[in-house]
Amino acid sequence: MTEQPLDRAARIGRRFDTLFAEYFDTLGATLDAPSFSRFTPDCVGLLRDLSLRGGKRMRVVLLHEAARLVRDDAPSEALDAAALSVELLQTHGLVHDDLIDDSATRRGGPTIYYAYRKRFPEDPRAALGLTVLAGDLALALSLRVLLDSGLPIGVRQAMVEIQTRAAADTFVGQIADLERDFADPVPDVEVLHDVADHKSARYSVLAPMRLGLLAAGVEPGAHEDELRRYARLVGICGQMRDDWLDLFGTEETTGKPTGGDIREGRRSYAVTRLLATVTGPERATVEAALGDRSCPPDTIAEIRDIGERHGVASLLEADMRLHADRARLVAEGWRGRWRAEAVDFFERVPMWSVERTG
Structure with a gap:
């Protein structure tokens, strides 16, 4: 019997969790750390805890499924090295995102920044510096996990190169993300799309798919435009x-408090749509809360109610589904060239992204 896509994704995720722990x-x-250093193993422990605490491993699944577009027996060493690289880059992003956002919780536990703040309550500079360095590590x-692998030098x-370029693109995106929030009036939707990209x-x-094809022996550059x-x-x-989810979800499903984009003054998709829709006293309520880090949960709940009342939640969901269908059509075009079972998976991914609860 053919394994169902979600079952296969869960199996890949479980196997990777074991690999990541090992x-x-x-x-x-x-790690070539000085023998006297206590901070280095502590930093590694914090990275380990964050990395292994939850997460759906969808990047790892995309990597494996991209390889399966070509073959069902891609070398495990190549897939494992690429998967570790992908998730370590994700851990880096989480550490720095939480620092930039001053977030206290991530995946139901403390962020690395707040863990260090607890360790150094009298020295915020040390907490800040160690958090930056943990993300940098x-x-x-x-990158080192790829260089240390036993893969042929050309593949390595x-x-x-794929991961270095992906990291650079992400940093540019983070800079543009912060720049977007200074936009007045609210940014154009194409600006939001470019930031998300x-x-x-x-x-x-993109990077996991490129890595998966490479692990399967295919040069991803030949398919760059459609990827x-x-x-x-x-x-x-x-x-x-x-x-x-940040505005219309719940803390129970997301693992962190809602309303973060409002408190941080972010011109997110939801906030931008809200500002473009409401007027009068309701818009004044949103604008007064935007950027107020002490904004209470009751005000966030009021803004959520305003958004639901004016159909912002449903309009944004309709936009998601429109883009998900466009992505599905791109994947559908791979039929006849790549393996049908893997194409099925990529056709389903966009709607899974729309329907997830956390």
Whole structure:
């Protein structure tokens, strides 16, 4: 019986969780840290805890499924090295995102920034510096794990190039993300799309797919245009869903307090749509809360009610579904060229992104 896509994704995720734990268990022995250092193993422990705490491993699944587009027996060493690199880069992003956002919780536990703040309550500079360095270490490890692999040198170099470019694109996206929030009036939707593409799509979708094809022995550059098109659309869906959940979701499903975009003054998809829709006293309520880090939960709930009353939640969901269908059509065009079972998976991914609850 053919394994169902979600069952296959869950199996890939479970196997990777074991691999990731084993990686961190041996990392201390491979890091060339001074023997007296207590901070280094503590940093590795915090990275380990964050990395293994939850997460759906969808980037790892995309990597494996991209390889399966070509063959069902891609070398496990290539897939494992690429998967570790992808998730270490993700850990780097989480550490720095939480620092930029001053977030206290991530995946139901403390962020690395707040863990360090607790360790150094009288020295905020040390907490800040160690958080930055923890994120930097995760980034370096995401490249080193490829360099340390036993893969042929050409494959290693190609994978490192993919990850280095993905990281650079993501940093540019983060800069543009902060710049977007200074826009007055609210930014154009194409600005939001470009930010989503650079900030998340290129490292979360495009890079794993490139790495998967490379692990299967296929040069991804030959398919660059369609991979970029698909990744951009899926990335937009995912960012829209993140923004929707931040305002219209619940802390129980997301693992962090709602209303973060309002408090941080972010011109997210949800906030931008809200500002473009409401007027009068309701708009004044939104504008007064925007950027107020002490904005109470009751006000966030009131803004959520305003958004639901004016159909902002449903309008944004309709936009998600529109982009998800466009992404599905791109994947549908792969039929006849690539393996049908894997194409089925990529046709379903966009709607999964729209329907997820956390």
